[in-house]
Amino acid sequence: MKLIIGVLMTNSMKKPILFFILIALFFISCKNSNESEKAIDASVPVTLTSIDTNSVESYIDLNATAAYLVKNVIKANATGYLNSVNVASNDYVSNGAVLFSIKTREAKVLGNTINKIDPSLNFGGAIKVRANTNGFVTSVNVQQGDYVQDGDALVTINDTNSFAIVLSLPYEFKKYVSISEELTVILPDSSLVKAKVQKYMPTVDATSQTQSVILKVIGKHDIPENLIVKVRINKSSNSKTVSLPKAAVLSNETETDFWIMKMINNNTAIKIPIKKGVETQDKVEILSPILTPEDKILLSGNYGVADTIKVKVIKAD
Secondary structure, three states: OHHHHHHHHHHHHHHHHHHHHHHHHHHHHHHHHHHHHHHOOOOEEEEEEOOEOOOEEEEEEEEEEEEEOOEEEEEOOOOEEEEEEOOOOOOEEOOOOEEEEEEOHHHHHHHHHHHHHOHHHOOOOOEEEEOOOOEEEEEEOOOOOOEEOOOOEEEEEEEHHHEEEEEEEEHHHHHHOOOOOEEEEEOOOOOEEEEEEEEEEEEEOOOOOEEEEEEEEOOOOOOOOOOEEEEEEEEEEEOOOOEEEHHHOEEOOOOOOEEEEEEOOOOEEEEEEEEEEEEOOOEEEEEEOOOOOOOOEEEEOOOOOOOEEEEEEEEEO
16 A cells, blocks of 8 residues: 555656656747847848949940942953953052053954064054052952953952941931941951941841941051941930949839839948939949939849848948
């Protein structure tokens, strides 16, 4: 009997002790949980930038091609044999230079006989064919000794005075390009040359709906024919403006609303709706609100955040 009572008392004493142990473990776990929660930093790491007051230019770069618009074909001025050929492909020739000489069949057959009878007639001399322009020879169609007829094409010369940059301008951009305007031409080696708008061609390509614009290069430059270059078209320019890097400007999915995240103290940034103006490859003009050089704007860490966030500045621009 005493044994049974002792066992019952022992079991009844274990329950309160177990209860107190569980309570103690619960409080310890809660304390550790609170400490771990306090250790979490909810601040968003960000970098900052400020406004830029330099001029903002909006432009587009369009492809263009270097070309000689006039190609002169020099033709034979008599029927006979080519007595001499003084030109080859890629030669530069000057206006009036002798390119060929032609001796007619009659002169070749009877020249010596007639000259013996009357040397003053000078019968049998070669007829000279001269260049009628300055330029580069692109093709020679004959060789010495060939028999040619009057009017046969002998050589083709690119007229240097006709060298131009031919710009294929989409018709909707015509309002940005004026006659006599100077444009910047960017060569493939990144060098820049200036060219003046000379004229518009009177037709538009039916497929691409582009209009050819003739640009005359200013100064002397060694630009080969058929070289593809870029022509910079200025759409707008504003020398007195406020702009921000593109990464600092956010928008909704339809790009109808735009905003920035602006610092209001050392660790808080808020959403500020903006109205933007000219946009370039790396900058956006801010028309409103008015920003000052002292304003700090989030450059990174600003995407997909709430209207007000706690931030931790990593680096300022």
